[in-house]
Amino acid sequence: MLKLGYKASAEQFGPRELLDFSILAEAAGFDSVMVSDHFQPWRHTGGHAPYSFAFLAALGERTSKIMMGTSVVTPTFRYHPSIVAQALGTVGALNPGRVMLGVGTGESLNEVPSIGIEWPGFKERFGRLREAITLMRKLWTEERVTFEGEYFRTENATVYDRPDKPVPIYVAAAGPTASRLAGRVADGFITTSGKARELYTQTILPNVQTGVEKREQPGELEMLMEVKVSFDADKQRALEDTQYWAALALKPEEKTGVEDPMEMERLADALPVERAASRWIVSDNPQEQVAGIEPYIEMGFNHLVFHAPGPDQARFIKQFAEKVLPLLRARFG
Numbered sequence: 001m002l003k004l005g006y007k008a009s010a011e012q013f014g015p016r017e018l019l020d021f022s023i024l025a026e027a028a029g030f031d032s033v034m035v036s037d038h039f040q041p042w043r044h045t046g047g048h049a050p051y052s053f054a055f056l057a058a059l060g061e062r063t064s065k066i067m068m069g070t071s072v073v074t075p076t077f078r079y080h081p082s083i084v085a086q087a088l089g090t091v092g093a094l095n096p097g098r099v100m101l102g103v104g105t106g107e108s109l110n111e112v113p114s115i116g117i118e119w120p121g122f123k124e125r126f127g128r129l130r131e132a133i134t135l136m137r138k139l140w141t142e143e144r145v146t147f148e149g150e151y152f153r154t155e156n157a158t159v160y161d162r163p164d165k166p167v168p169i170y171v172a173a174a175g176p177t178a179s180r181l182a183g184r185v186a187d188g189f190i191t192t193s194g195k196a197r198e199l200y201t202q203t204i205l206p207n208v209q210t211g212v213e214k215r216e217q218p219g220e221l222e223m224l225m226e227v228k229v230s231f232d233a234d235k236q237r238a239l240e241d242t243q244y245w246a247a248l249a250l251k252p253e254e255k256t257g258v259e260d261p262m263e264m265e266r267l268a269d270a271l272p273v274e275r276a277a278s279r280w281i282v283s284d285n286p287q288e289q290v291a292g293i294e295p296y297i298e299m300g301f302n303h304l305v306f307h308a309p310g311p312d313q314a315r316f317i318k319q320f321a322e323k324v325l326p327l328l329r330a331r332f333g
Helices: 015-028 052-062 081-094 108-115 122-141 176-185 197-212 235-249 261-269 273-279 286-298 313-323 325-332
Strands: 003-008 032-035 067-073 099-103 145-148 153-157 169-172 188-192 222-231 281-283 303-307
Touching: 003 015, 003 067, 003 325, 015 032, 015 052, 015 313, 032 052, 032 303, 052 067, 052 081, 067 169, 081 099, 081 122, 099 122, 099 188, 122 145, 122 153, 122 169, 122 176, 169 176, 176 188, 176 197, 188 197, 222 235, 222 286, 222 313, 235 261, 235 273, 235 281, 281 286, 286 303, 286 325, 313 325
Parallel strands: 003 032, 003 303, 032 067, 067 099, 099 169, 169 188, 188 222, 222 281, 222 303
Antiparallel strands: 145 153
16 A cells, blocks of 8 residues: 655754654654654754654654654664664564664764764765664564674674564665665665656666565565655745755755755755755645656655655645645555
8 A cells, every 4th residue: 555654854843843743744644754863954054953763752652553763864873783773672662563764874964073983985884784784683583692793793782672573674775786785685665756767767776676686585675755745835935945955956066075064054055946946846736746746656666755845844734634645545545
């Protein structure tokens, strides 16, 4: 079945606001809530960065049925994978069957300032992620784990509080190597919308399939797409709302090595609103929203998590749940 979720943007809202929005999302009929995990936000002015694991614990106590998890955590630098396994083990034990862990190779914006490291190349970041996944699964399924990896070590380590069934791990990717890893070892795959169609059809999805053909985990791979939507009855408002997230429209070469939210904000604010909106499905028409979302469903994504950029998230949740979600469910199941 198609799952329709809400993205809790921890870079934009404080923990209490974010919790209230997420509770409202469940009441409005969303199936899941995914929270980002940042040490620093994309912009300094009005930015936030609440701790995702604490947020999930609170969300679990205030909701009853939504699936919830991270999109995404980096379990390799500021978090040792053993600590992530302990944290999600606790959240999973409190909310059995409702928790997932989304992981990725990370961003220097979060890791460099928080622990003062020199940001390594992709080869090391990928190796750390692959090793972290192996270690976390051992800690959720075995006792007294002694692990000797290239990057991580444990000695007689035990995660005492964990769900009976290990927390599903989803791997986020935007390139071929991590996409293959997701297909081979993960329970789910995560990527984001708003990029050239050819990137998905010619690079990302073929490499996910290559990984699936060598799959190590039983069961099907859930395909999760974070879809950037700016939907409002006032189309001009929907357009202007995207300006807060203009950093997402920066090219990799424009933001590589930028670890200061003040500098990222300066670069983003220099972009015209049309470019800021380029990654978003901007519309006041529910049918146009469905038309913009449909290609991702046709590509095989069966869990869509909607990220809205505006400051009034309650307004978005109510409008989107009333006017767009029913159309998607009626058309796609």
